[in-house]
Amino acid sequence: MTPQRVYRAPCPGCGAPVEFRSAQSTYAVCSFCHSTVVRDGETLSRIGKMAEVFDDHSPLQLMASGRWQARPFTLVGRLQYKGPSGNWAEWNVLFDDGSGATLAEDNGAYVMALPAAANRELPPAERFRVGAATAIDGKTYNIASNEAVMLASAQGELPKLPPLGQPFPMVELRSADGEVLSIDYGSVPPAVTRGRAVLLEELQLSGLREDSVKEEKARQFSCPNCGAPVEVQLEQSKSVTCRSCNSVIDLSRGIGAQLSHVRQEESIEPLIPLGSTGQLQGATWQVVGFQHRMGHEPGEDEQFGWDEYLLYNRQRGFIFLVDTEEGWSVVKPTTGAPKYADGAAFASYLGTSYQLKYSYQATTSFVAGEFYWPVARGQTSFNRDFASGASLLSMEQTPREITWSSGSTIDSDTVAKAFGVQDKKQLLKRSDAGPTSSAGIGGIGCGTIILLVIVLLILLVLIRACSDQAPGGGGSFRSGGGSFGGYSGGGGHK
Incomplete structure:
Protein backbone atom coordinates (compact mmCIF):
# COMPACT_ATOMS: atom_id res chain seq x y z
CA MET A 1 0.00 0.00 0.00
CA THR A 2 1.39 3.41 -0.99
CA PRO A 3 1.03 5.90 1.93
CA GLN A 4 0.97 8.95 -0.34
CA ARG A 5 -1.43 10.23 -2.95
CA VAL A 6 -0.67 10.17 -6.65
CA TYR A 7 -0.39 13.65 -8.20
CA ARG A 8 -1.82 13.98 -11.70
CA ALA A 9 -1.98 17.10 -13.89
CA PRO A 10 -2.26 17.95 -17.61
CA CYS A 11 0.97 18.25 -19.59
CA PRO A 12 1.77 21.92 -20.33
CA GLY A 13 2.77 20.87 -23.85
CA CYS A 14 -0.15 18.76 -25.09
CA GLY A 15 -2.66 18.47 -22.26
CA ALA A 16 -2.24 14.73 -21.80
CA PRO A 17 -2.20 13.52 -18.17
CA VAL A 18 1.20 13.47 -16.47
CA GLU A 19 1.40 11.45 -13.28
CA PHE A 20 3.73 11.62 -10.27
CA ARG A 21 3.63 8.62 -7.96
CA SER A 22 6.75 9.46 -5.94
CA ALA A 23 7.19 12.47 -3.68
CA GLN A 24 10.92 12.43 -4.60
CA SER A 25 10.19 12.86 -8.32
CA THR A 26 10.49 16.44 -9.52
CA TYR A 27 10.74 15.72 -13.26
CA ALA A 28 8.65 13.75 -15.71
CA VAL A 29 8.60 13.11 -19.44
CA CYS A 30 5.18 13.19 -21.10
CA SER A 31 4.59 9.85 -22.83
CA PHE A 32 2.59 11.56 -25.62
CA CYS A 33 4.59 14.64 -26.72
CA HIS A 34 7.92 13.90 -24.92
CA SER A 35 7.83 17.28 -23.18
CA THR A 36 10.11 17.48 -20.16
CA VAL A 37 8.12 18.91 -17.26
CA VAL A 38 9.19 19.99 -13.78
CA ARG A 39 6.90 20.01 -10.76
CA ASP A 40 6.85 22.92 -8.35
CA GLY A 41 4.24 22.19 -5.73
CA GLU A 42 0.94 21.80 -7.63
CA THR A 43 2.25 23.41 -10.81
CA LEU A 44 3.82 21.77 -13.86
CA SER A 45 6.15 23.73 -16.13
CA ARG A 46 7.49 22.65 -19.53
CA ILE A 47 11.29 23.05 -19.74
CA GLY A 48 11.98 21.45 -23.11
CA LYS A 49 11.55 18.29 -25.15
CA MET A 50 13.24 14.98 -24.45
CA ALA A 51 14.75 12.77 -27.13
CA GLU A 52 12.89 9.51 -27.65
CA VAL A 53 14.31 6.48 -25.87
CA PHE A 54 16.36 4.14 -28.06
CA ASP A 55 15.46 0.46 -28.12
CA ASP A 56 18.08 -1.27 -25.98
CA HIS A 57 16.13 -4.57 -26.08
CA SER A 58 15.80 -4.46 -22.31
CA PRO A 59 13.32 -6.91 -20.80
CA LEU A 60 12.31 -4.12 -18.38
CA GLN A 61 9.67 -1.47 -19.00
CA LEU A 62 7.81 1.22 -17.09
CA MET A 63 5.28 0.02 -14.52
CA ALA A 64 6.90 -3.42 -14.25
CA SER A 65 6.66 -4.46 -10.60
CA GLY A 66 8.73 -6.71 -8.40
CA ARG A 67 10.07 -7.38 -4.92
CA TRP A 68 13.53 -6.76 -3.45
CA GLN A 69 14.43 -7.81 0.10
CA ALA A 70 10.71 -8.39 0.78
CA ARG A 71 9.88 -4.84 -0.36
CA PRO A 72 7.42 -4.44 -3.28
CA PHE A 73 8.40 -1.86 -5.90
CA THR A 74 7.44 -0.41 -9.30
CA LEU A 75 9.64 0.94 -12.10
CA VAL A 76 8.39 4.48 -12.72
CA GLY A 77 11.18 6.11 -14.77
CA ARG A 78 14.26 5.47 -16.90
CA LEU A 79 17.39 7.44 -17.78
CA GLN A 80 19.48 6.25 -20.74
CA TYR A 81 23.17 7.19 -20.78
CA LYS A 82 25.93 7.03 -23.38
CA GLY A 83 29.66 6.84 -22.64
CA PRO A 84 32.95 5.73 -24.21
CA SER A 85 32.38 2.15 -23.01
CA GLY A 86 28.81 1.91 -24.31
CA ASN A 87 25.23 2.58 -23.29
CA TRP A 88 23.37 1.73 -20.11
CA ALA A 89 20.18 2.64 -18.26
CA GLU A 90 19.16 3.63 -14.76
CA TRP A 91 15.60 2.77 -13.73
CA ASN A 92 13.81 4.85 -11.08
CA VAL A 93 12.51 2.39 -8.49
CA LEU A 94 9.56 3.36 -6.27
CA PHE A 95 8.98 1.18 -3.20
CA ASP A 96 5.49 0.86 -1.76
CA ASP A 97 6.56 2.81 1.34
CA GLY A 98 7.33 5.86 -0.83
CA SER A 99 11.14 5.55 -0.75
CA GLY A 100 13.21 5.22 -3.90
CA ALA A 101 16.20 3.40 -5.39
CA THR A 102 18.03 2.97 -8.69
CA LEU A 103 18.20 -0.24 -10.72
CA ALA A 104 21.20 0.12 -13.05
CA GLU A 105 21.13 -2.04 -16.20
CA ASP A 106 24.33 -2.54 -18.19
CA ASN A 107 24.58 -5.26 -20.86
CA GLY A 108 22.40 -7.65 -18.93
CA ALA A 109 24.06 -6.95 -15.56
CA TYR A 110 21.96 -5.33 -12.83
CA VAL A 111 22.82 -3.38 -9.67
CA MET A 112 20.19 -2.25 -7.15
CA ALA A 113 21.43 0.91 -5.41
CA LEU A 114 20.06 3.14 -2.67
CA PRO A 115 20.77 6.87 -2.23
CA ALA A 116 23.74 7.47 0.08
CA ALA A 117 25.41 10.40 1.79
CA ALA A 118 29.14 10.90 1.31
CA ASN A 119 29.47 12.53 4.77
CA ARG A 120 32.23 14.74 3.40
CA GLU A 121 32.80 17.06 0.48
CA LEU A 122 33.67 14.99 -2.55
CA PRO A 123 36.77 15.94 -4.56
CA PRO A 124 36.53 16.86 -8.25
CA ALA A 125 36.09 13.87 -10.56
CA GLU A 126 39.61 14.21 -12.00
CA ARG A 127 41.05 13.37 -8.57
CA PHE A 128 39.79 9.78 -8.91
CA ARG A 129 42.44 7.81 -10.81
CA VAL A 130 41.35 4.48 -12.33
CA GLY A 131 43.12 1.57 -10.63
CA ALA A 132 43.87 3.49 -7.43
CA ALA A 133 42.28 2.85 -4.03
CA THR A 134 40.38 5.37 -1.95
CA ALA A 135 38.40 5.39 1.30
CA ILE A 136 34.80 6.61 1.57
CA ASP A 137 33.34 6.72 5.10
CA GLY A 138 36.17 4.50 6.32
CA LYS A 139 35.61 1.81 3.67
CA THR A 140 38.20 1.03 0.99
CA TYR A 141 37.20 1.02 -2.67
CA ASN A 142 39.04 0.54 -5.94
CA ILE A 143 38.29 3.11 -8.63
CA ALA A 144 36.85 1.03 -11.49
CA SER A 145 35.93 3.74 -13.99
CA ASN A 146 35.94 7.49 -14.47
CA GLU A 147 34.29 8.56 -17.70
CA ALA A 148 32.61 11.55 -19.27
CA VAL A 149 29.06 10.41 -20.03
CA MET A 150 25.89 12.13 -21.18
CA LEU A 151 22.15 11.68 -20.91
CA ALA A 152 20.72 10.36 -24.19
CA SER A 153 17.02 10.12 -23.32
CA ALA A 154 14.56 9.66 -20.49
CA GLN A 155 11.00 8.59 -19.82
CA GLY A 156 8.58 8.49 -16.92
CA GLU A 157 9.10 10.29 -13.62
CA LEU A 158 12.57 11.06 -12.34
CA PRO A 159 14.26 12.32 -9.15
CA LYS A 160 17.08 13.93 -11.21
CA LEU A 161 17.58 15.08 -14.78
CA PRO A 162 21.09 15.92 -16.06
CA PRO A 163 21.29 18.25 -19.08
CA LEU A 164 20.46 16.35 -22.27
CA GLY A 165 23.47 15.69 -24.52
CA GLN A 166 25.99 17.53 -22.31
CA PRO A 167 28.96 15.48 -21.00
CA PHE A 168 29.57 15.24 -17.27
CA PRO A 169 31.79 12.94 -15.15
CA MET A 170 30.56 9.73 -13.57
CA VAL A 171 32.87 7.77 -11.24
CA GLU A 172 32.35 4.17 -10.17
CA LEU A 173 34.10 2.58 -7.19
CA ARG A 174 33.97 -1.08 -6.16
CA SER A 175 34.80 -2.78 -2.87
CA ALA A 176 36.23 -6.20 -2.08
CA ASP A 177 32.87 -7.36 -0.69
CA GLY A 178 31.02 -6.62 -3.92
CA GLU A 179 29.61 -3.17 -3.17
CA VAL A 180 29.31 -0.59 -5.96
CA LEU A 181 29.49 3.11 -5.11
CA SER A 182 28.60 5.53 -7.91
CA ILE A 183 29.27 9.27 -7.91
CA ASP A 184 27.16 11.19 -10.43
CA TYR A 185 28.60 14.64 -11.18
CA GLY A 186 25.57 15.54 -13.31
CA SER A 187 24.06 17.37 -10.33
CA VAL A 188 25.27 19.75 -7.62
CA PRO A 189 26.25 18.40 -5.18
CA PRO A 190 27.14 15.07 -6.84
CA ALA A 191 24.61 12.29 -6.27
CA VAL A 192 25.95 9.19 -4.51
CA THR A 193 24.43 5.68 -4.51
CA ARG A 194 25.55 2.39 -2.95
CA GLY A 195 24.42 -0.92 -4.38
CA ARG A 196 25.05 -4.57 -5.10
CA ALA A 197 24.57 -6.86 -8.06
CA VAL A 198 21.24 -8.66 -8.41
CA LEU A 199 19.91 -11.26 -10.83
CA LEU A 200 16.73 -10.35 -12.64
CA GLU A 201 14.95 -13.48 -11.44
CA GLU A 202 15.73 -12.52 -7.83
CA LEU A 203 13.52 -9.43 -8.24
CA GLN A 204 10.37 -11.51 -8.96
CA LEU A 205 9.39 -9.11 -11.73
CA SER A 206 6.08 -9.11 -13.55
CA GLY A 207 4.97 -7.02 -16.50
CA LEU A 208 8.24 -7.48 -18.44
CA ARG A 209 8.51 -6.68 -22.13
CA GLU A 210 9.20 -10.29 -23.03
CA ASP A 211 5.62 -11.11 -22.02
CA SER A 212 4.40 -9.30 -25.14
CA VAL A 213 7.46 -9.12 -27.40
CA LYS A 214 8.41 -12.54 -28.73
CA GLU A 215 10.64 -11.68 -31.71
CA GLU A 216 13.59 -9.41 -32.30
CA LYS A 217 14.35 -8.57 -35.92
CA ALA A 218 18.00 -8.47 -36.86
CA LYS A 424 32.61 -33.81 -30.90
CA LYS A 425 32.93 -35.29 -27.42
CA GLN A 426 36.48 -36.51 -27.94
CA LEU A 427 37.55 -33.16 -29.44
CA LEU A 428 36.21 -31.36 -26.37
CA LYS A 429 38.15 -33.47 -23.86
CA ARG A 430 40.90 -31.64 -22.02
CA SER A 431 43.01 -32.38 -18.95
CA ASP A 432 39.79 -32.82 -16.95
CA ALA A 433 39.78 -36.27 -18.60
CA GLY A 434 43.54 -36.81 -18.51
CA PRO A 435 45.55 -39.89 -17.53
CA THR A 436 45.36 -39.02 -13.81
CA SER A 437 41.57 -39.19 -13.77
CA SER A 438 39.40 -42.27 -13.91
CA ALA A 439 37.78 -41.05 -17.14
CA GLY A 440 41.18 -40.68 -18.72
CA ILE A 441 42.37 -44.13 -17.69
CA GLY A 442 39.21 -45.67 -19.02
CA GLY A 443 39.65 -43.82 -22.31
CA ILE A 444 43.30 -44.84 -22.76
CA GLY A 445 42.90 -48.46 -21.79
CA CYS A 446 45.04 -50.67 -19.53
CA GLY A 447 46.87 -52.26 -22.46
CA THR A 448 48.02 -48.86 -23.70
CA ILE A 449 49.25 -47.88 -20.24
CA ILE A 450 51.27 -51.12 -19.89
CA LEU A 451 52.80 -50.55 -23.33
CA LEU A 452 53.79 -47.00 -22.36
CA VAL A 453 55.46 -48.26 -19.17
CA ILE A 454 57.47 -50.87 -21.14
CA VAL A 455 58.59 -48.23 -23.67
CA LEU A 456 59.61 -45.90 -20.84
CA LEU A 457 61.70 -48.65 -19.18
CA ILE A 458 63.48 -49.43 -22.47
CA LEU A 459 64.26 -45.71 -22.96
CA LEU A 460 65.69 -45.48 -19.42
CA VAL A 461 67.99 -48.48 -20.10
CA LEU A 462 69.22 -46.91 -23.36
CA ILE A 463 69.84 -43.55 -21.71
CA ARG A 464 71.83 -45.21 -18.89
CA ALA A 465 73.94 -47.13 -21.45
CA CYS A 466 74.73 -43.97 -23.42
CA SER A 467 75.50 -42.11 -20.25
CA ASP A 468 78.01 -44.77 -19.13
CA GLN A 469 79.87 -44.54 -22.47
CA ALA A 470 79.95 -40.73 -22.67
CA PRO A 471 83.01 -38.95 -21.26
CA GLY A 472 82.21 -37.08 -18.09
CA GLY A 473 78.71 -38.53 -17.98
CA GLY A 474 75.87 -36.40 -16.56
CA GLY A 475 74.25 -33.81 -18.79
CA SER A 476 70.78 -32.22 -18.57
CA PHE A 477 67.70 -31.47 -20.66
CA ARG A 478 64.96 -28.84 -20.53
CA SER A 479 61.28 -29.83 -20.24
CA GLY A 480 58.61 -28.45 -22.55
CA GLY A 481 57.19 -26.09 -19.92
CA GLY A 482 54.88 -23.21 -20.82
CA SER A 483 51.45 -22.23 -19.56
CA PHE A 484 48.26 -23.94 -20.56
CA GLY A 485 46.33 -20.79 -21.31
CA GLY A 486 44.85 -19.60 -18.05
CA TYR A 487 41.20 -19.00 -17.23
CA SER A 488 40.90 -15.50 -18.59
CA GLY A 489 37.51 -14.34 -19.74
CA GLY A 490 36.33 -11.20 -21.44
CA GLY A 491 38.79 -8.45 -22.08
CA GLY A 492 38.97 -4.74 -21.49
CA HIS A 493 35.25 -4.09 -21.52
CA LYS A 494 32.24 -3.59 -19.31
Missing part, protein backbone atom coordinates in the same frame (compact mmCIF):
# COMPACT_ATOMS: atom_id res chain seq x y z
CA ARG A 219 19.57 -5.27 -38.18
CA GLN A 220 21.24 -5.75 -41.54
CA PHE A 221 23.82 -3.86 -43.58
CA SER A 222 26.44 -4.55 -46.25
CA CYS A 223 29.97 -5.49 -45.24
CA PRO A 224 32.29 -2.50 -45.94
CA ASN A 225 34.96 -4.91 -47.21
CA CYS A 226 33.19 -7.43 -49.47
CA GLY A 227 29.61 -6.16 -49.69
CA ALA A 228 28.04 -9.34 -48.32
CA PRO A 229 24.99 -8.93 -46.05
CA VAL A 230 25.84 -8.77 -42.33
CA GLU A 231 23.21 -9.24 -39.62
CA VAL A 232 23.44 -7.86 -36.09
CA GLN A 233 21.22 -9.72 -33.65
CA LEU A 234 21.90 -7.83 -30.41
CA GLU A 235 21.33 -4.12 -29.79
CA GLN A 236 24.34 -4.11 -27.42
CA SER A 237 26.83 -5.27 -30.06
CA LYS A 238 29.78 -2.93 -30.62
CA SER A 239 31.58 -5.15 -33.14
CA VAL A 240 30.63 -7.97 -35.50
CA THR A 241 32.42 -10.14 -38.04
CA CYS A 242 31.42 -10.74 -41.65
CA ARG A 243 30.79 -14.44 -42.22
CA SER A 244 31.87 -14.13 -45.86
CA CYS A 245 35.30 -12.46 -45.54
CA ASN A 246 35.97 -12.66 -41.73
CA SER A 247 36.43 -8.87 -41.50
CA VAL A 248 35.96 -7.41 -38.01
CA ILE A 249 33.54 -4.46 -38.27
CA ASP A 250 33.42 -1.70 -35.64
CA LEU A 251 29.82 -0.75 -34.73
CA SER A 252 30.62 1.55 -31.81
CA ARG A 253 29.44 4.63 -33.74
CA GLY A 254 26.26 2.97 -34.97
CA ILE A 255 25.28 1.15 -38.17
CA GLY A 256 24.35 4.42 -39.86
CA ALA A 257 27.87 5.81 -39.40
CA GLN A 258 30.85 5.12 -41.62
CA LEU A 259 31.98 1.64 -40.63
CA SER A 260 35.63 0.78 -40.14
CA HIS A 261 36.86 -2.78 -40.52
CA VAL A 262 39.94 -4.96 -40.20
CA ARG A 263 40.48 -7.99 -42.42
CA GLN A 264 41.39 -11.40 -40.97
CA GLU A 265 43.23 -13.60 -43.42
CA GLU A 266 43.00 -16.86 -41.48
CA SER A 267 39.85 -18.49 -40.18
CA ILE A 268 39.28 -20.70 -37.12
CA GLU A 269 36.17 -22.85 -36.89
CA PRO A 270 34.72 -22.93 -33.34
CA LEU A 271 34.04 -26.38 -31.91
CA ILE A 272 30.67 -25.00 -30.74
CA PRO A 273 29.05 -23.24 -33.74
CA LEU A 274 27.92 -19.62 -33.46
CA GLY A 275 24.18 -19.43 -32.85
CA SER A 276 24.12 -22.66 -30.85
CA THR A 277 22.00 -22.70 -27.69
CA GLY A 278 22.72 -24.68 -24.54
CA GLN A 279 21.61 -25.17 -20.94
CA LEU A 280 24.12 -24.03 -18.31
CA GLN A 281 23.59 -22.85 -14.73
CA GLY A 282 19.85 -23.38 -15.04
CA ALA A 283 19.42 -21.05 -18.02
CA THR A 284 19.42 -21.17 -21.82
CA TRP A 285 22.44 -19.46 -23.41
CA GLN A 286 23.15 -18.60 -27.04
CA VAL A 287 26.68 -18.54 -28.47
CA VAL A 288 26.95 -15.04 -29.98
CA GLY A 289 30.73 -14.52 -30.15
CA PHE A 290 33.99 -16.45 -30.38
CA GLN A 291 37.61 -15.37 -30.04
CA HIS A 292 40.92 -17.22 -30.14
CA ARG A 293 43.66 -15.74 -27.99
CA MET A 294 47.39 -16.34 -27.69
CA GLY A 295 49.57 -15.84 -24.64
CA HIS A 296 53.16 -15.98 -23.53
CA GLU A 297 54.78 -15.67 -20.14
CA PRO A 298 57.34 -12.90 -19.52
CA GLY A 299 60.81 -14.06 -20.57
CA GLU A 300 59.48 -17.11 -22.41
CA ASP A 301 59.49 -17.64 -26.19
CA GLU A 302 56.82 -20.34 -26.23
CA GLN A 303 53.21 -19.38 -26.86
CA PHE A 304 49.94 -21.06 -25.95
CA GLY A 305 46.40 -20.54 -27.15
CA TRP A 306 42.84 -20.81 -25.88
CA ASP A 307 39.27 -20.05 -27.01
CA GLU A 308 36.53 -17.95 -25.48
CA TYR A 309 32.83 -18.25 -26.34
CA LEU A 310 30.60 -15.27 -25.50
CA LEU A 311 27.20 -16.53 -24.28
CA TYR A 312 24.04 -14.44 -23.98
CA ASN A 313 20.82 -14.82 -22.01
CA ARG A 314 18.20 -12.07 -22.13
CA GLN A 315 17.69 -11.95 -18.38
CA ARG A 316 21.20 -12.82 -17.15
CA GLY A 317 23.26 -10.93 -19.73
CA PHE A 318 26.67 -12.27 -20.83
CA ILE A 319 29.04 -14.95 -19.57
CA PHE A 320 32.14 -16.60 -21.07
CA LEU A 321 32.71 -20.28 -21.78
CA VAL A 322 36.50 -20.67 -21.84
CA ASP A 323 38.34 -23.59 -23.49
CA THR A 324 41.98 -24.05 -22.46
CA GLU A 325 44.35 -27.02 -22.53
CA GLU A 326 43.71 -27.40 -18.80
CA GLY A 327 39.95 -27.73 -19.28
CA TRP A 328 36.72 -25.79 -19.64
CA SER A 329 35.41 -23.07 -17.36
CA VAL A 330 32.51 -20.62 -17.09
CA VAL A 331 33.37 -17.09 -15.94
CA LYS A 332 31.71 -13.69 -15.70
CA PRO A 333 33.05 -10.18 -14.97
CA THR A 334 32.78 -9.45 -11.25
CA THR A 335 30.83 -6.62 -9.66
CA GLY A 336 33.28 -6.16 -6.80
CA ALA A 337 37.02 -5.60 -6.85
CA PRO A 338 39.11 -8.48 -5.41
CA LYS A 339 41.95 -7.66 -3.02
CA TYR A 340 45.31 -7.98 -4.73
CA ALA A 341 48.68 -6.29 -4.32
CA ASP A 342 50.85 -6.09 -7.43
CA GLY A 343 53.36 -8.95 -7.40
CA ALA A 344 51.57 -10.92 -4.69
CA ALA A 345 51.02 -14.68 -4.94
CA PHE A 346 47.41 -14.54 -3.71
CA ALA A 347 44.20 -12.60 -4.30
CA SER A 348 41.04 -12.70 -2.19
CA TYR A 349 37.43 -12.16 -3.20
CA LEU A 350 34.23 -12.52 -1.17
CA GLY A 351 36.04 -14.38 1.62
CA THR A 352 37.91 -16.84 -0.60
CA SER A 353 41.69 -16.80 -1.10
CA TYR A 354 42.95 -17.62 -4.60
CA GLN A 355 46.52 -18.65 -5.47
CA LEU A 356 48.27 -17.11 -8.47
CA LYS A 357 48.86 -19.73 -11.17
CA TYR A 358 49.83 -17.79 -14.30
CA SER A 359 50.93 -14.32 -15.38
CA TYR A 360 51.16 -13.69 -19.10
CA GLN A 361 50.66 -11.30 -22.01
CA ALA A 362 47.48 -12.08 -23.99
CA THR A 363 46.70 -11.15 -27.60
CA THR A 364 43.45 -11.66 -29.52
CA SER A 365 44.34 -13.47 -32.76
CA PHE A 366 40.91 -14.25 -34.28
CA VAL A 367 37.31 -13.18 -33.63
CA ALA A 368 33.93 -14.22 -35.01
CA GLY A 369 30.35 -13.24 -34.20
CA GLU A 370 29.11 -10.29 -32.12
CA PHE A 371 30.59 -8.61 -29.04
CA TYR A 372 29.25 -5.94 -26.69
CA TRP A 373 32.62 -4.19 -26.63
CA PRO A 374 34.74 -3.12 -29.65
CA VAL A 375 36.84 -6.29 -29.91
CA ALA A 376 39.59 -6.36 -32.54
CA ARG A 377 42.31 -8.67 -33.76
CA GLY A 378 45.61 -7.75 -32.10
CA GLN A 379 44.14 -6.41 -28.84
CA THR A 380 46.50 -7.07 -25.94
CA SER A 381 46.25 -7.24 -22.18
CA PHE A 382 48.33 -8.50 -19.27
CA ASN A 383 46.55 -11.31 -17.46
CA ARG A 384 46.86 -12.97 -14.09
CA ASP A 385 44.97 -16.19 -13.34
CA PHE A 386 44.19 -17.43 -9.83
CA ALA A 387 42.54 -20.61 -8.57
CA SER A 388 41.06 -22.05 -5.39
CA GLY A 389 40.04 -25.62 -6.11
CA ALA A 390 37.41 -25.49 -8.85
CA SER A 391 36.83 -21.75 -8.30
CA LEU A 392 38.66 -19.38 -10.64
CA LEU A 393 39.56 -15.70 -10.62
CA SER A 394 41.29 -13.74 -13.39
CA MET A 395 42.49 -10.18 -13.89
CA GLU A 396 43.02 -8.45 -17.24
CA GLN A 397 44.92 -5.18 -17.27
CA THR A 398 45.14 -2.64 -20.09
CA PRO A 399 46.36 0.96 -19.99
CA ARG A 400 42.73 2.11 -19.61
CA GLU A 401 41.20 -0.28 -17.10
CA ILE A 402 41.41 -3.40 -14.96
CA THR A 403 38.76 -6.10 -15.40
CA TRP A 404 38.21 -8.99 -12.97
CA SER A 405 36.28 -12.17 -13.79
CA SER A 406 35.28 -15.09 -11.58
CA GLY A 407 33.82 -18.52 -12.23
CA SER A 408 34.50 -22.22 -11.96
CA THR A 409 35.68 -25.21 -13.95
CA ILE A 410 33.24 -27.37 -15.90
CA ASP A 411 33.60 -30.91 -17.23
CA SER A 412 33.92 -31.35 -20.99
CA ASP A 413 31.12 -33.92 -21.02
CA THR A 414 28.81 -31.28 -19.54
CA VAL A 415 29.77 -28.87 -22.32
CA ALA A 416 29.11 -31.47 -25.02
CA LYS A 417 25.71 -32.36 -23.56
CA ALA A 418 24.70 -28.72 -22.93
CA PHE A 419 25.25 -27.62 -26.53
CA GLY A 420 24.29 -30.86 -28.29
CA VAL A 421 27.75 -31.57 -29.71
CA GLN A 422 28.20 -35.12 -28.41
CA ASP A 423 29.62 -36.01 -31.83
